[in-house]
Amino acid sequence: MTLNILVPAALAYVIFLFTIASLAERRAEALRASGRQARFLRSPLVYTLSLSVYCTAWTFYGAVGYAARSGLEFMTIYLGPTLVFVGWWWLLRKLVRIGKAQRVTSIADLISSRYGKSNAVGVIVTVIAVIATTPYIALQLQSIALSFGAFTAGETLAPQQLAMWVAVGLALFTILFGTRNLDSNEQHHGVVTAIAVEAVVKLVALLAVGIWVVWGLAEGPTDMLARIAQAERPEWAIEPGRWMGLTFLAGVAILTLPRMFQVMVVENADESHLAVASWAFPLYLMAMSLFVLPIAAAGLMLLPEGSNPDLFVLTLPHALGQNGLAMLAFLGGFSAATSMVIIAAIALATMVSNHIVVPMWLASRQRAADRGLAPARDASDMRGLVLNARRLSIGVILGLGYLYFAISGGSRALAAIGLISFAGMAQVLPALIGALYWRGASRIGAAAGLVVGGLAWLYTLFLPSFGPGVILGAELMAEGPLGIGWLRPHALFGVEGLDPLLHALFWSLALNATAFITGSLLSFPSPVERVQSAQFVNVYDIGQGDESPGARGWSREAAENEAEDLLAMSQRILGAAEAQSFFEAQTRGQGKAGFLPDPTPDFLDKLERELAGSVGAATAHAMIAQIVGGRLVTVDDLMAVASETAMIMEHSAQLEAKSEELARTARQLREANELLQKLSVQKDSFLSQISHELRTPMTSIRAFSEILMDDEVTGDEITRYARIIHDESIRLTRLLDDLLDLSVLENGQVNLDIQRALLGDLIDRALMASNSVLPHRHFTLRRQSADEEIALSTDIGRLTQVFINVVSNARKYCDATAPELRIAVRQRGGKVVVDFIDNGSGIPKKSQMLIFEKFARLTDTHQAGGAGLGLAICREIMHNLGGDIAYLPGQGGAAFRVSFPARLEARARAAE
Amino acid sequence: MKPPRAPLFLQRETYRRRRIMDAARILPVVGFVLILLPVLWTRGRALSTAAEAVYLFVLWLVLVLAAAALSRPLRAALKRDAEAAERRASPAPDEGAP
Structure with a gap:
């Protein structure tokens, strides 16, 4: 086989992919136009397969090389993600939920959105991602160059030149696909479908080679196991530190790699697809790893000493004359490399354009607008700018990848290069975990952690990866900068003898986490950060469709649409008729017909004032700003609202x-x-x-x-x-006396004659005096003489008058056949309470309030005596004595309670 | 004859669902511990690489099967959750993002 066959095959494969992607895109378009969902294109199966972009040329070629060099260690790269997916309920679910709720477009967007929409944080993540992905892309270029080289052993071939052409080709392909249009959700149906197809191609290719090795070269699994045991080398022993560290690192990488975030979160169509992927993706990884060790063992035994183990997948069938299989393997490896490059380039280009190019352009436009050179905003212009920025970014990213490949010489083990990338992206982990689970994580902390971790990674792993003497001098590597031993890149702070990768991973993450936590603890978050932290950490408590104040981007509505939106909004606030007439008047004022005026500043000012009358100035401003200004509602606006x-x-x-x-x-x-x-x-x-x-x-x-x-x-x-x-x-005289008495008492002009006496004597006197009333009736008296031994100091005469009145009333009105009068005396504090209770039928409830009124007489039959002033006088007397007389209901007869202070103070009386 | 026992939990389904969620959370922890097991064997070189590979692949398959078994009820829970959230919130307007 020669380049004459390989190049057309590769080209044919690319055209095949292109066709699939366009068909998928068109189908999705057609379905969307008819209002239906692209069900297959957005099925859990396609989602799971698109996740397989994790398996790049590193997996396809590198894993076998890795296994040949270090035994089972290659599995850590797939076991880590397996654990993350199996445990999706913990983290992935939340990540995807937040990604959808906040309409996140990339991992940089997620981090920056969480930390108060800080563009600075977004830029830091973008820079780290670009630097970290560069070796990874170089890895793909290297693998493609190597695979071409493997077939053309006889021909002279410059791998660097080849890699360059591959890079250019891939850049073109990615630009054609990834930047065809601007989707509001940053979803790319065509690309994702192509990636899913590539996932199948690489799986089938690797399985085909594996099956051929196990059942063709060996005699089944048992025999294969025996051969593996034969091929075993001492360096295959598992190193505990690396085993644990790499499993962790791979688990982190699947969360933080920009391309994984793109397919896993951004391209996710339905959260429930994650449930399927939770087992299907680990299954895919397992299938990809299943035959790695057999192929490695077979390669070690059958191929000549010194052949590159990274190419066993290709060279093994090629050397043994299986050209068809070798071609399939070539295409599998090619597909693995291209899928990674495409998605990674798209993801990075999104980040670069959104966080670096567009903000810079907007700032420059703003400056130009301030000087009056250009209009502040032009939606169509923007669209072209974003697309061009992405195209340029894709070119730059692939160029960087090529540069890394060219500088590093393109001869290192694939897995070693990939792990540098992993460790770089792992720097996002503390900020990411903090974003999801810690309300207190702040922008300052995130930025500090990312910068410190990124620098540590650059110094201890990335820069040394070019080899001594390329960027970091050999002397610096050996002795440390300026001869400071504890700053040596591979033995930071005197930690020697550790594997360089673990060393870098440990120090970068430790410093990163420390800076992140310290920064967060010491800084004070801005209001936007607080809002966003609640939105992220408590995402499950917030309705899914909930529009967060910050989830809005800038709108690209044309002026007409804006006016329409404004009208719709104003109608809601002002009422339809009023809003319409206002809009119509304004339109006429602008010399136009209809209801939709141009949103000129003048019109907006008027409208704002109009709305402010209904909803307040700040709210009106925020509402209009949201539709027209297209800018985010600032927290100041919200505060004012x-x-x-x-x-x-x-x-x-x-x-x-x-x-x-x-x-x-x-x-x-x-x-x-x-x-x-x-x-x-x-x-x-x-x-x-x-x-x-x-x-x-x-x-x-x-x-x-x-x-x-x-x-x-x-x-x-x-x-x-x-x-x-x-x-x-x-x-008549008595009546007039009574009236006079009552009037005097009521006016409080009475002169009290305060004397001392015993209560018992008073009652005796009252009983004696009242005996003259109906003298023929015999009353049984019930008294407790002992209780009555109370010394009083009050107007004795008046008090006796009250007692006489009450007892006479009892004598007059008690209708029992064997009348009985009970007199109970109690002392409560300084107050004396005397109850007069008879056993008659009592006073009906409705009359109880009346009896103390003047001339109140209950019945005419008992008109015998007085004029009905007795009790009224009694009440006035008691008030004058600082006490009261009241009817006591529910005693089994008429009952009156007379209460008064035992000692009447002259002062208390004066106060009345 | 004994009277039929009244169920202890009235909302058995909800209870079961919560325990499935617990299981889903524990699964990766268990998996991590079991994945680390070969590290301990290596100390004594008790097993060959081939045997360790067999162990790891069997473990892998078990994890996949366990995740598959859990995924169906979890998916149902997710759907219910999403529907509830949908009902709570008004539909979000379609809007462009930068």
Whole structure:
């Protein structure tokens, strides 16, 4: 076989891929146009296969070489990712969820978005990614150059020249595919489908060679195992440090490699595909690794000493005359290399254009706009710029890869080159884990960790990888910079004898994590960072479709669309009719017809003012800025919105408080009014009562005095009538006395005559005095004389009057056949409480409030005595004595409670 | 005759789902420990490279099978979760990203 066959074969393969990619792209386009989902193109199977971009030429060629050199160690590179995928529930699930929720476009975007949308952090990650990927791309170029070389042993071939042409070809292919269009989600259906096909090609090729080795060269698995045992070398023994370290490193790499992030998170169509990939991808890795050791063993035994083990996959069938198989292996290796280069270049180009080129261009445009040289924003221009930036980035990245290959000489083991890349990308790990799980991780910390870790990696692994004397001088490698021994790149801080890779991995990650944590602990995050940290760490608590304040990019709406958006928004706020008339007027003002004015600053100012009237200035500004300015709502805007909202809330709270107060006042007024009405009614009834009460005796006095004026009255009759007149006038006098007394008491003008006495004596006196009322009724008295031994110092006369009144009432109104009166005395603090309880039927509930009113008489039948002023007077007396009299319901009869202070202080009385 | 015992947990399915999630979390830890096992064997050179390879591939297959067994119920849980989230939130407007 010669180049005459290989080159057309490779070209034919590339054209085949191109066709597949275009077909997939077109199919996806057609499906999208008809509103359907591209189901197969976005199936879990295609997703899993696209993940196989992890298996590059390193796997295809390098793994066998690795196995021939170090035995089973090559498996760590696949066991690490297996663990990460098997444990997808921990980390990948969250990563993909966040990636989708935040519409992340690359790993640099994820990190920068989490740390307050800091472009500086994004730039650092991008730079690390570009530097770290360079050796990886060089590895692919080297493998392709080697594979061409393997077939053309006789011909003179310059590998560097060949690699250059390969790089140019791949750059073209990637540019054609990866930058055909700008997708809002950064998803590339065509490329992903092509990658999935390539995954099948490389798997089939490697399996074919493996099966041929196991069943063709050897006699089945058992025989193969025996041969492996024969081929075993002492250096195949597992080195514990490297075994553990590389498993970890590979697990980290699958998370942080830009191309893996691209296919795993950015190109992910459905979270649930991850569930399938969790076992299918490890299965793929296992299938890829299954025949590595047999091929290595067969190569070691059958091929001449000194042949490059990295090419066993190719040279073994070639040397044994299996040209078809060799061709398949060649295509498999070619496909493995191209898929990696394409995806890595696309991913890196996205990062470079989004984090470096576009911000720089925008800044320069802004400066130009400030000087009035160019319009500040032009959407169509932008699109072309982004695409061109990506095309350029792809070229530069492949150029760097070629440069690395050219400088490093292209003769090193493939696996060793790949691991340098892994260790470089691993520097993103602390910031990534912090982003996902630690609220306190801050921008300063992330930037510090990335820079420190990146520098440590450069110094201890990347720069030395060119070999002594190329970039770092041999003297520096051996003695350290300026002869400082503990700064030697392979023995940092005196750690000697460690494997250079482990040494670099340990120091770079240790320094990285230390700087990250220290920086985070010491710095104070900005508000955006806090918002984003909550969005990331608590992604499960936030609805999936939730639009975070920062998830919006700048919109590329044309002016017409913007005006339409503005109208839609304004309608929601101002109401349809008002918004439409405002827009129409503005449009007419601009000399146009219709409803959609050009979004000139003047119009926007007016609209903002209009909206501000409804939603507040800051909100209006933020809303308009979001549609027109296309810029992110800044946190200052949000703060202003928040403070405005807070103010409005405060106002409404105040209003609420005021309205409550008003309601309270109204209630009080209503109550006062009711009281006044009641008082008025009382006054009226009092007047009518009193005139009635006065009138009755007056009538009889007048009648009898008229009779007396007649001459025909006998002496006997005169005496009788005179007594009646006398009685009536006494009654009248008593009534007037009572009224006078009541009025004096009510006005508080009464003079109290404070004396000392025992309560028991008072009650005795009251009982004696009231015996005159209905003297024929016999009352059973129940008293506790011992309780009554209370010395009082109050107006004894008035108090006795109250007691007499209460006891007389009991005598008058108790309707029991065997009437009984219980007098209970208690002392509570300085207060004396005397209860008078009889066993009659008591006073009905509705009347209990009335009995203390003037002229309140419950029934006419008991009109026997007084004018109904007794209890009213009693109450006034008790108030004057600093006490009270109240009806005590629920005692099995009428019960009155008289309570008063045992010692009436002159001062307390004055206060009343 | 004994009366049928009342189930101890009312929401058996939810409980089972949570334990499956636990299992999914433990699986990689177990896998890591088992992957490190050959390191210990190497000390004594008890096994040949071929035997270690057989062990590792068998372990690999077991991990794949375990993950496959867990993936179906986890996928269902994921779907339910996503649907719940969808219901909670209003559909996000389609928008361009830089």
